[in-house]
Amino acid sequence: MLLSALLWVFTTTGGRQIFVKEVLGGAYDSQAEHFLRGNVDVDAEAIGHEAMIVNGEVRMYFGPFPALLRIPLNFVYPAGHGKWSRISGFCAGVIALFAFAGLVRTALCSSLLSSRARNWLGNACLIGFAFGSPLLLLLGNLSIYDEAIIWGLAFSLAALLFAFRSRLVEGSALTRALLGLSLCAGGALLSRVTFGAPFILIAPFLALKLQRENRIANLMALALPLCAALTFYVWLSYAKFGSLTGVNFDYYINPVHSEFAHKFGVFSPRRILNSFADYFSLRFPSLQREPPFLAADRHFYEHPSLYSNDFSEVYLSLPWCSGWLIFGAIMGITCLVRRKGADAFERGATVALFGQFLCILSYFLLAQRYAADLYPFLIFCLVIFLGSGGVALLRSRHVIIGLIALSVIVNSLATVSWLVNADQNVPPETRAAWEKLLGRRYSKSESEKS
Incomplete structure (x- = not known):
């Protein structure tokens, strides 16, 4: 709860800036209005460049979940439009935080640590993630x-949590875990497809492990929400761009990115290294x-x-931003390679999440926010290490805590x-608040130039 409060203060710039017009954030509200009218368009002034x-x-290529979320929000409080x-x-951030906490707690329960x-270690990892x-x-x-990325990350981690729990429970608890997995996976798919795929x-792999008892109910809980989300995604892609696979950059009004994507492709394995x-x-x-030094x-x-x-x-590489997580992920990969008892789920999840990892490395742009797509794989490997690290975890826990302290300081600054x-893309009023906090003189004219 304390971490959630700190993140709220950070998100709202001291708790005073809640309803703020973020860059192009109103496009989700516009998309929501057009959904209610029965079309997939968006207002040109809302989506801009x-x-x-x-x-x-006029269409937008961002995932529809934030727009769907706007429908009840604008109905309850119309003044919050845009x-x-x-x-x-913030809601997505809290979901991500609690999902990560659940993953770490579940893994540590089977460790050799006191x-x-x-x-x-669990609290340190939670601070490190935040x-x-x-x-x-x-x-x-x-x-x-x-906004789309943080929702994709949150749903992805929540889906992983339900996946791990589904392997530990039986009966109605198993059905609920599979339903939670399917709903969260669908949410990830509709937020940012790379997180849901x-x-x-x-x-x-989870379906293959289901027992005969309540097998039909469990299969329906696992398949129906995810299949519905996938069907909606495919339909929406076709309605927007005439393609079943998603966005087509030939329609993009930015000529630089459009021409480059047409010539060299949006994804290419040549970029991975x-x-x-x-x-x-x-x-x-x-x-x-x-x-901030x-x-x-x-x-x-x-x-x-x-x-x-x-x-x-990429203003801060991952070894400095999340060195603790990279260390844990490397140890987790070592556990997966050495362990003879790794089951089909662990192997399948590793391959699937590593596919997402490679996908973002093959993208035609480099940015710090895209690094979030690398984290489901890294976190999954960390969880494997925390749960089956044995003596190695016992000996290295202080190293992890030390790396967390370093990452928190460097990444925050x-x-x-x-x-x-x-x-x-930072709103002027937010930049001004940060300048004031840092003891600088804020110049509106300089902000507009930047």
Whole structure:
């Protein structure tokens, strides 16, 4: 609860900025209104420079879940129209936080650690996830881009939690766990497809393990919500772009990205090694004398045939942002490779989530927010290590806690620096509040130039 309160303060810039117009956040409200009218369009002024023009109609490529969420919110409180991004994003952040806590708790219950050591390590991991991961960035800037990502991450972790629990329970509890998995996987699919797609592959591995007792009910609980979400996603893609597979960048009004995607493709395996080198480099932000003491910024990264931009927005690589998680994931992968008892679910989930991992590494843009797509795989491997690390976990728990402390400090300072100095999608009033907190003089004219 304390972490949730701290994240609320961070998200709302001290608790004073709740209903704020985030960049293009009103596009979800517009999409919701058009859904109620029976079409898939969006107002041009709402989607702005991210519009796609299909046969003269304006469309948006972002996942529909935040728009669907706007329907009841605007019905209950119409004055919040166009300003729901922070409440929506905070709810997703809390779901992600509690889902991660459940995963860690479930894993540690089968470890060799004492009860006290479990509490220390579990609480440290929770702090690490809250402040030593991209979650902090996503909550600090809930523009149209980040809101979809944070919901995808939240639903993905919740689906993983239900998947692990379904292997520990029986009877009606199993049915509820499978239903929760299916609903969350569907939510992930409708938020950001890269988060939901792995569960289409994971679900059959769970289905194969179902016992004869209540088999039909359990299969329906596992399949129906996810199949409904997949059907809606395919229908919506076809209604928007005339394609069953999703967005077509030929319709994008941004000529730079559109032409690049048409020529070199949105995803390409040729980018994997270069993207991995950027996301996992040891590059450290520049130091500065004034708060927040780190200067996070874009860096030159020109590969004309690989990336649409000649720069990368990965302002803090994962070894500095989440070194604790990388360490745990490496140990978890080692456990999976060495263990003879790894079952079909563990192997299938590893492959499916690693597919998502490779997918984002093959994308034609590099940005800190996209790193969130790497985390379901890393977290899954961490959970494997926490649950079956044995003596290795016993010996390395202090190393993990130390890495968490380092990641929390570096990621927090770098994220604040990025939000204040470099992020073009931070609202002026939010930037002004951060400037005041850091003891700087805020210039509105300079903010508009940036």
